[in-house]
Amino acid sequence: MKTAVRNYAVFLWRSAALVFEGDWRYFAWICTLFALCLVGLNAYSRQLVEGLATTGMTDQVSWGVYIANFTFLVGVAAAAVMLVIPVYIYRNQELHDLVIFGELLAVAAILMCLAFVTVDLGRPERFWHLIPFVGKFNFPGSMLSWDVIVLNGYLLLNVHICGYLLYCRYQNRKPAKWFYIPFVFIGIFWAVSIHTVTAFLYVGLGGRPFWNSAIVGPRFLASAFTAGPAIIILALQVIRRVTSYQVPDRALLTLRSIVQVSMLINLFLLGNEVFKEFYTDSLHVASARYLFLGLHGHNALVPWIWTAIGFNVIAMILLALPLSRSLKWLDVACVLAIVGIWIEKGMGLVVPGFVPSPLGEIVEYLPTWNETAISLGIWAFGLLCYTFFLRMAVPILQGRLNRNNESQAPANA
Amino acid sequence: MSPTPPPGSPAPAEPRSMSRRSFLRGSTVMAAGVAAIAAGLAPLRKLEDFGSVEEFLRTHYLELTPEKMKEVLARIERGVEKQYGLRPHVRDYRPMNGVEFVYALNLTRCVGCRKCVHACVAENNQSRDPAIEYIRVLKMPNGTFDLEKGDHGYTPASVREPGFFYMPVQCHQCKNPPCVKVCPVKATWTEADGITVIDYNWCIGCRYCEAACPYFARRFNFAEPSIPKEKLNPNMSYLGNQPRHKGVMEKCHFCIQRTRAGLYPACLEVCPTGARKFGNILDPNSEVSYILKNKRVFVLKEEVGTLPRFFYYFDV
Numbered sequence: 179m180k181t182a183v184r185n186y187a188v189f190l191w192r193s194a195a196l197v198f199e200g201d202w203r204y205f206a207w208i209c210t211l212f213a214l215c216l217v218g219l220n221a222y223s224r225q226l227v228e229g230l231a232t233t234g235m236t237d238q239v240s241w242g243v244y245i246a247n248f249t250f251l252v253g254v255a256a257a258a259v260m261l262v263i264p265v266y267i268y269r270n271q272e273l274h275d276l277v278i279f280g281e282l283l284a285v286a287a288i289l290m291c292l293a294f295v296t297v298d299l300g301r302p303e304r305f306w307h308l309i310p311f312v313g314k315f316n317f318p319g320s321m322l323s324w325d326v327i328v329l330n331g332y333l334l335l336n337v338h339i340c341g342y343l344l345y346c347r348y349q350n351r352k353p354a355k356w357f358y359i360p361f362v363f364i365g366i367f368w369a370v371s372i373h374t375v376t377a378f379l380y381v382g383l384g385g386r387p388f389w390n391s392a393i394v395g396p397r398f399l400a401s402a403f404t405a406g407p408a409i410i411i412l413a414l415q416v417i418r419r420v421t422s423y424q425v426p427d428r429a430l431l432t433l434r435s436i437v438q439v440s441m442l443i444n445l446f447l448l449g450n451e452v453f454k455e456f457y458t459d460s461l462h463v464a465s466a467r468y469l470f471l472g473l474h475g476h477n478a479l480v481p482w483i484w485t486a487i488g489f490n491v492i493a494m495i496l497l498a499l500p501l502s503r504s505l506k507w508l509d510v511a512c513v514l515a516i517v518g519i520w521i522e523k524g525m526g527l528v529v530p531g532f533v534p535s536p537l538g539e540i541v542e543y544l545p546t547w548n549e550t551a552i553s554l555g556i557w558a559f560g561l562l563c564y565t566f567f568l569r570m571a572v573p574i575l576q577g578r579l580n581r582n583n584e585s586q587a588p589a590n591a
Numbered sequence: 592m593s594p595t596p597p598p599g600s601p602a603p604a605e606p607r608s609m610s611r612r613s614f615l616r617g618s619t620v621m622a623a624g625v626a627a628i629a630a631g632l633a634p635l636r637k638l639e640d641f642g643s644v645e646e647f648l649r650t651h652y653l654e655l656t657p658e659k660m661k662e663v664l665a666r667i668e669r670g671v672e673k674q675y676g677l678r679p680h681v682r683d684y685r686p687m688n689g690v691e692f693v694y695a696l697n698l699t700r701c702v703g704c705r706k707c708v709h710a711c712v713a714e715n716n717q718s719r720d721p722a723i724e725y726i727r728v729l730k731m732p733n734g735t736f737d738l739e740k741g742d743h744g745y746t747p748a749s750v751r752e753p754g755f756f757y758m759p760v761q762c763h764q765c766k767n768p769p770c771v772k773v774c775p776v777k778a779t780w781t782e783a784d785g786i787t788v789i790d791y792n793w794c795i796g797c798r799y800c801e802a803a804c805p806y807f808a809r810r811f812n813f814a815e816p817s818i819p820k821e822k823l824n825p826n827m828s829y830l831g832n833q834p835r836h837k838g839v840m841e842k843c844h845f846c847i848q849r850t851r852a853g854l855y856p857a858c859l860e861v862c863p864t865g866a867r868k869f870g871n872i873l874d875p876n877s878e879v880s881y882i883l884k885n886k887r888v889f890v891l892k893e894e895v896g897t898l899p900r901f902f903y904y905f906d907v
Contacts, residue, residue: 198617212624216631223634229837230796231721231814240798240811300796300811300838303647307776307795314651314777314793322775322799384895385769385805464739474739536892537727537760537807538738 185581189348192579193570200569203420211562218555221548222297230300233549238541239532241298243553246524248294250405251560252376253398253523255287255332257406259369260436266362272429275575278343279417280410281336282567284369288333290560297552321379328372335365340567344574349581373398380531388465388531391454397447398523403440405519407433408512413564415505421572427505434508438497441515445494448487448522468540469530476533478542483526489518651777652790652830660829667833674834675818679825681833684851686784692845692900693785693872693879694856695888696759699906700866703728703750703757707858707867711761714846714857715832716824718816725843726761726858727807760891761858762787762808762843763899770800770809779840785900786845788830794839801840805895809842845869872900 200208225232235242261280264270296302307313308326317323339358346353377398380389411433418425455466467473472480496502496511534540545553573579645666655663664681671679708726717723729741733754741758751757768787771779778794781787801809815837827833831847846856850869854860859867870877879902882888886904 195617198620212627216627219628219631220634223632227634227637229812229814233813235813237801237807237810240801295797298797300798301794304776304793304795307778307793316775316777320773320775320799322773322797326775379799382773383769383803384897385803385892461737461739532802534739535807536738536805537729537743538741539743539807 185349186345188584189345189581192584193344193574196570196573196579197566204569208562208565211558211565214558215555215562218552218558221551221555224548225297225552226302232546234544234546235549236541236543238535238539239529239543241528241532242543243525243545243549244294244298246528247553247556248291248298249376249398249528250520250524251287251291251294252329252372253402253519254406254409255284255291256369256373256399256402257410258284258336259366260403260407260433261410262362262366262369264432266359266366270432272426273432276410276414276425276429278340278571278575279413279568281340282571283406283410283413283564284336285333285340286560286564286567288329288336289563290556291329292333293556293559294553297556321375321382324375325372325379328368328375332365332368332372335361335368339365340571344571347577348574348579370399373402380527385536386465386531387462389527391451393447393451394527397444397451400440400444400447401519401523404437404444405516407436407440408515411437411512412509412516413568415509417568417572421568423572423576430505430508431503434497434502437512437515441490441494441497444519445490448490464534465530468533469526473534474540476540476542478544479526479529482521486518486521486526489514490522493518646792649792651793653780664829667827667829671823671827671834675820675823677820677823677825679823679827679833681827681829682848683829684831684847686782686786687851689873690871691785691873692764692850693870693883694764694845694901695868695879695882695886696901696903697864697866697868697906698756698758698903700864701728701757701759702864702866703730703745703755704863706861706863707759710857710861711843713822714824714849715844716818716827716834717841718812718814718818718835719822720817721814723810723812723816723841725808725810725841726759728757728759730755731758758903759858760806760808761901762845763806763891763897763901764843764845766898766900767896769803769805769895769897773799773803775799782830784851786847786850787842788844788847789840789842790830791833791835791839791841796838796840798840805892805897806899809840811840812837 221232233242233244258277258280261273261277265273265277296305299305308315308323310317310327315323315326317327339361342358343353374395377395380386381391381394383389411430414425414430414433417423452466452470455463464473468476469479469483471477493511493515496507496514499507502508502511529543533542570579649663650659660683664683667681668679671677671681705726705728708724708728711717711725712719712723715725717725727743729738729743730745730752731741733756745752764781764785764787766781766785768781771781771787775797776793776795779787779789779800796811798811801811812835816835818834823834824832826848828848828851831844835841846854846858850856855869856867859869868878868882870879872879872883874880882904883902886906888902888904890899890902
């Protein structure tokens, strides 16, 4: 028992130490991210002192970029299953070792999600009111209480699976199936649940016709399974370029077909929504009209949503053509899809829900610099976490960081 | 992201993963990092309302014992005195037995003078800057109920203007309130007399209730409220008009500190046309019971199923 604890401590110590190892490019990258985190932290300190008046939010548009980014990132986290399903259900060998990169991305994305909801709270020091049995948890009534459970549960599941598999690799041990396979399968359903619950946050509000649509849940999943794997494709190419880790082309092409199909479904569902709104042409079309065409001379979101649709359609065409079997074009398609979906389901979903207000008032929303700095800081924090996770995981998966070479590097040096 | 060993080399052992040099480098980086974080947090020095431990561990309103309540009320009084230099009287008004409050508003009579809006602000200690108002009056063109056609910011020299009617909107104290359903921490609930209240000291400020409300009834304190000392109403209630702090929700509570003591709400009392009626729906002889039985009554957005306790009616 004592040696087990010691081994684990040594494993953690050696992995953590790797974070400070790297060439100048690595240090330039993490220093840039760290500096951005500090800019965000500084902006958040200001928000803590002055209140959410430092944001562009109002009583009319009471959620903004924080909740928009949160929504997008829950999707990114959920998309890790798009690697898990091929590997554990269809026994795809190419993706096998890459699953861990997807799950680490999910961990980083969930950390960003938690940060985004925290900065959105008016009284963050009262977060403990949200802890089941400690605070006063409105479960199962509030969808937000469901979200607290599923997001934190998903975080724990992924931390457990990644941590366990990496530790076994480090120890040259075959992982005990019973200790992770059940969690992998729970994780598949859990991933779908995190995004469904996040969609239900919006769908359940009868006073907001723009969100009160049954198709929002499926749309969330489709867009998540487009943007998530697209991010993984880009991440894997970075890994392959800056480390000696071999990522086979065929793995990237498998992910390409996932992005391809998801993007098609995503655009189809978006079309369904647009048809329902504009063909019915009831009073409830106001929000959609504001988003796509502008309402009574207010059109802040119009250029954004058309950019998003343009990007998504171009990405769709690129993905459909054999052209995107070349990685250069695949990268272009992925970037367009990620940006397009970030706009479409972030600002393009959250803000129009509030415009016009329930009393028909039109108040537009524009994020402030402070708010933007906080959001950038959280993104930098997430990327920094993901960089560190990869910095530890890659040498372990390659066998370079291994129990056998422990003696070559005294733990106390 | 990591040093690149020669390509194709078969997984070499990690070269001395922690040398003295790298340890020194690590510590320097750490020290610089900590200093930078401290610099980043600098604005926090201006944080004034850094609450006490007692404040942080405050229990939910519904879990306060009578003794604890006494303590809490005294603490609120001390806090207000410290902030405004005026000793208030803070009480915990409880619902009366056999009472369910209902509001009825006569659209034929309302002239849109907004006296109710200002009386409400004065009575309920709303922040003047940023301005928070619980009542929103819409100037509607005759012939439509499309709220998008309403004017929220009308400022004519005198009201009423021909061709328009006026519709004040405030919290509808719903029987099926979406705001209560969505609150993740039960900081808002409906009391026995039908008033939906907020525990300002429990609310976490997520604004989910604000998104859920179909009547734009809820307000958020985006900044620390400011009220001139001489304008402060010292007759305060825990669930009603005690001064709020930044980061929490508030809304109309039918003037708990008045109505639970047998008075009319401030908005009713100030109304020059008698357009506002308030009373106990469980009493068959009350004015509101008469109106609901005999007038042409309707509720706003009946289709959202919120079952408001706030009714509109016409005289003729």
